[in-house]
Amino acid sequence: MAENDATSLVRRAFVVLACFSTSDRELSLAQLVARTGLPKATLHRLAGQLIAAGALERSGRNYRLGVKMFELSGAVWAQRVLRDIAMPFLQELYEQTRETVQLAMFDGDAVLYIDRIRGHNTAVLPTFPGGRMPAYCTALGKAMLAFSPAETVNGIIARGLIPLSPRTVTTPNLLIAQLRSIQRTRIAYDAEESVSGVCCVAAPVLGANGRAIAAVSVSATTPRARRLRAESVRSCATRIGQALRDHSPGA
Amino acid sequence: MAENDATSLVRRAFVVLACFSTSDRELSLAQLVARTGLPKATLHRLAGQLIAAGALERSGRNYRLGVKMFELSGAVWAQRVLRDIAMPFLQELYEQTRETVQLAMFDGDAVLYIDRIRGHNTAVLPTFPGGRMPAYCTALGKAMLAFSPAETVNGIIARGLIPLSPRTVTTPNLLIAQLRSIQRTRIAYDAEESVSGVCCVAAPVLGANGRAIAAVSVSATTPRARRLRAESVRSCATRIGQALRDHSPGA
DNA sequence: GCGACGCGTTCCGGACACCGGGACGACATG
DNA sequence: CATGTCGTCCCGGTGTCCGGAACGCGTCGC
Numbered sequence: 027m028a029e030n031d032a033t034s035l036v037r038r039a040f041v042v043l044a045c046f047s048t049s050d051r052e053l054s055l056a057q058l059v060a061r062t063g064l065p066k067a068t069l070h071r072l073a074g075q076l077i078a079a080g081a082l083e084r085s086g087r088n089y090r091l092g093v094k095m096f097e098l099s100g101a102v103w104a105q106r107v108l109r110d111i112a113m114p115f116l117q118e119l120y121e122q123t124r125e126t127v128q129l130a131m132f133d134g135d136a137v138l139y140i141d142r143i144r145g146h147n148t149a150v151l152p153t154f155p156g157g158r159m160p161a162y163c164t165a166l167g168k169a170m171l172a173f174s175p176a177e178t179v180n181g182i183i184a185r186g187l188i189p190l191s192p193r194t195v196t197t198p199n200l201l202i203a204q205l206r207s208i209q210r211t212r213i214a215y216d217a218e219e220s221v222s223g224v225c226c227v228a229a230p231v232l233g234a235n236g237r238a239i240a241a242v243s244v245s246a247t248t249p250r251a252r253r254l255r256a257e258s259v260r261s262c263a264t265r266i267g268q269a270l271r272d273h274s275p276g277a
Numbered sequence: 278m279a280e281n282d283a284t285s286l287v288r289r290a291f292v293v294l295a296c297f298s299t300s301d302r303e304l305s306l307a308q309l310v311a312r313t314g315l316p317k318a319t320l321h322r323l324a325g326q327l328i329a330a331g332a333l334e335r336s337g338r339n340y341r342l343g344v345k346m347f348e349l350s351g352a353v354w355a356q357r358v359l360r361d362i363a364m365p366f367l368q369e370l371y372e373q374t375r376e377t378v379q380l381a382m383f384d385g386d387a388v389l390y391i392d393r394i395r396g397h398n399t400a401v402l403p404t405f406p407g408g409r410m411p412a413y414c415t416a417l418g419k420a421m422l423a424f425s426p427a428e429t430v431n432g433i434i435a436r437g438l439i440p441l442s443p444r445t446v447t448t449p450n451l452l453i454a455q456l457r458s459i460q461r462t463r464i465a466y467d468a469e470e471s472v473s474g475v476c477c478v479a480a481p482v483l484g485a486n487g488r489a490i491a492a493v494s495v496s497a498t499t500p501r502a503r504r505l506r507a508e509s510v511r512s513c514a515t516r517i518g519q520a521l522r523d524h525s526p527g528a
Numbered sequence: 529g530c531g532a533c534g535c536g537t538t539c540c541g542g543a544c545a546c547c548g549g550g551a552c553g554a555c556a557t558g
Numbered sequence: 559c560a561t562g563t564c565g566t567c568c569c570g571g572t573g574t575c576c577g578g579a580a581c582g583c584g585t586c587g588c
Contacts, residue, residue, distance in 0.1 A: 033545075035286045035575075036326035040345065046352045055536060065577050070537070072575095075287035087536070091353045093384055094291065099350030100390070100407015101297045102342045110405070114397045117371065133344055139351070143394070146365045154361070156351015284574075286546075306565060316548050321566070323546095338565070530588090538581080545575075555564080 035072070038064060042072060043081060043091065047156075052088035099156070105131070108240055109141050111273055112231075112266045116143050116242065119262040123254065125246040126151060130166040132174065132238060133158070135182050137167040140240070149224050149247045162187050162201055163194045165216035165228035166241040169263075172208035173230050173238035179205065193218040212263075213256040214241075218248060225251035229263035234271055242266065286323070289315060293323060294332060294342065298407075303339035350407070356382070359491055360392050362524055363482075363517045367394055367493065370513040374505065376497040377402060381417040383425065383489060384409070386433050388418040391491070400475050400498045413438050413452055414445045416467035416479035417492040420514075423459035424481050424489035430456065444469040463514075464507045465492075469499060476502035480514035485522055493517065 045053060045061045055073065059066050073089055076082040080094030100106060112129050120127045126144040128151075130137045136158040142151075153159060161167025162182055171179055179202070187196040195201050208214045208230075216226040228243035242263045244254050296304060296312045306324065310317050324340055327333040331345030351357060363380050371378045377395040379402075381388045387409040393402075404410060412418025413433055422430050430453070438447040446452050459465045459481075467477040479494035493514045495505050 034326050034329070035545075036290050036323070036332075037330050039287050039290065040330040040332060043349055047349060051354045056534075066536080067538085067577050067579090068575080071577095072287070075285050078285070079287050079291035081287075081291060091349065093353065093355070093389065095346070095349045096353040096356045096391075097384075097389060097407050097409065098294055098298060098342065098346045100405050102344065102347040103302045104344070105347045106405060106407075113393070113395055114399075117368075117394060117396055120368065121372070133348075138344065138348060140347075142364070143368060144364055145368055148365075154351055154357060156348050156357075158348065286574080307563075317565080318548050318550090318567085319546080322548095531586105532588105533584105533586085535584080536582095539579085540577105543574105543576075544572100547570105547572075547574100549569100551568080552566085553564100554566105555562100557562085558560090 038062075038068075038072060039076060039081075042069070042076065043095070046089075046091045052085050052090045054088050058089065105140050107273070108270070111269050112141070112240070112242070115262050115266050115269070116141065119242065119244065119258060120145070122258050123244045123246075125149065125244050125250065125254065128153065128166065128243045128245065129240060130170075130243070131240045132161065132167070132170040135161055135185065137161050137164050137170070137241075149245050149250075151224060151245055152221060159220055160188070160190065163190045163216070163219045165214040165226040166243045168201075168204060168208055168216070169212075169214035169228040169230040169241040169243075170238035172205040172214065173232060173236065175237075190220050191218055191222045193222070195219055211256075212260050223248055225254070227251075227254045227256050227259050229256075229260040231263045231267045231270070233267070239267070239270065289313075289319075289323060290327060290332075293320070293327065294346070297340075297342045303336050303341045305339050309340065356391050358524070359521070362520050363392070363491070363493070366513050366517050366520070367392065370493065370495065370509060371396070373509050374495045374497075376400065376495045376501065376505065379404065379417065379494045379496065380491060381421075381494070382491045383412060383418070383421040386412055386436065388412050388415050388421070388492075400496050400501075402475060402496055403472060410471055411439070411441065414441050414467070414470045416465040416477040417494045419452075419455060419459055419467070420463075420465035420479040420481040420492040420494075421489035423456040423465065424483060424487065426488075441471050442469055442473045444473070446470060462507075463511050474499055476505070478502075478505045478507050478510050480507075480511040482514045482518045482521070484518070490518070490521065 041062050058069055080092045082089050083092040116127050120143045126148045129141045130139050139153050139155050139157045141155050161171055183198045189196050212229055214228045225248050226243050226245040228241050230238040231240040233239045244259055292313050309320050331343045333340050334343040367378050371394045377399045380392045381390050390404050390406050390408045392406050412422055434449045440447050463480055465479045475496055476499050477494050477496040479492050481489040482491040484490045495510055
């Protein structure tokens, strides 16, 4: 485990917290040891300190993230402002489509999900606010990649297009062609490329400089996806972009 | 500053992170020093470590919370499950009312806001997901207090009912009478008690044991508040409670 | 029942990551 | 120019942190 190279306590603390970022609700001390490579006694003490700080909680003999981590997230300004401004538009898009609506930003090589509106009987997605997915195989990611610097795209291609589903596009030329199309149409599709059985239409939220700040998407199970209206998504994204510019002129 | 008693580095780290939990988007090193009482060199180093961990970011000479803090929040299971399950119902409530809908949990003496749906031209509230407010002067808080152990209520009263607005209820007997009424009706009101110019109707989400797990509210500016339908809010809360029980039988 | 194993908790001598006062350069102001 | 405030860096000192080891508990297989 590369993370046991960490010598700084703060770094170690966040390595431990990050262990919970996957699908695990709770982890035992032994599991944390296995994941971080930190010595058991060290980890036990660190976990105790994280509990005292509210970052972790006990659940029986297991640990889970504490409410403090939720609370601190509200103060992450970039996400909060985007979410606040986008919410009315996302809400309208949901009403127009009756399918799951998602808002995401770009972070590293990944899509970082910011918010989501879903109704009864909408597609069950593995994504959630705070979650991440590789950019190259999600409509949201591609929508943003198409309006990102070429170095970003090239970097992602160089690091490899690992398949996430049987339909993931893994050839650089095909991805680049898709991004070219998105640059023209401002609409990105994900035809079961990230999640089998789910299709997605996304559009980039652009800043004043033409770069992607975020993206909006509508997702549906494949049989229902033919009803997804690209124009609604694109319009929503455009209006969010405008609302952001109105909120922070010069941004 | 009481927090400078902290000797554990983890504790100090979270004291620093908590400085951003208020309304400040960014803080300078000097402001962090003033707020935490930690020595400047110590703080400078700690902030650097938090940056390395992704918990803080630089913005010019200032600091702000980093994207990592948003990302970790997605893994706080209790909030995530509640939010996921409640979302379709919140969405319906928004459509019925066209006013700001909020979902909250109870944490310590405070309401912790979990999610919010708002539209164009809805009331501007100072609350946001991750934010907190005293329980005794918010409809959400009172809805939950009414279905909490008596010790909880007595503790809050003993610690003092500090006014948040000119309309905040600060006499224990009146609060208790309100809670009695809420126990009968399952509806709580906030008539400009927490925020001047804003009224709120809330209902508790009850667990199988009759205790409040969370609460739902609709807020509107005072002139529009007479249209708020208590029955819609109560029905929404009841259905969320049922959905939670279906999701985790025995909880 | 007994031994082995895995788990979490606790102890304690050692050490090194962290501490913080102080120096320094940059910038703003009178 | 002098003063004050800011953020950054240095470095000797030290106390918080480290982690191996021991321990108690529970489970499982023989």
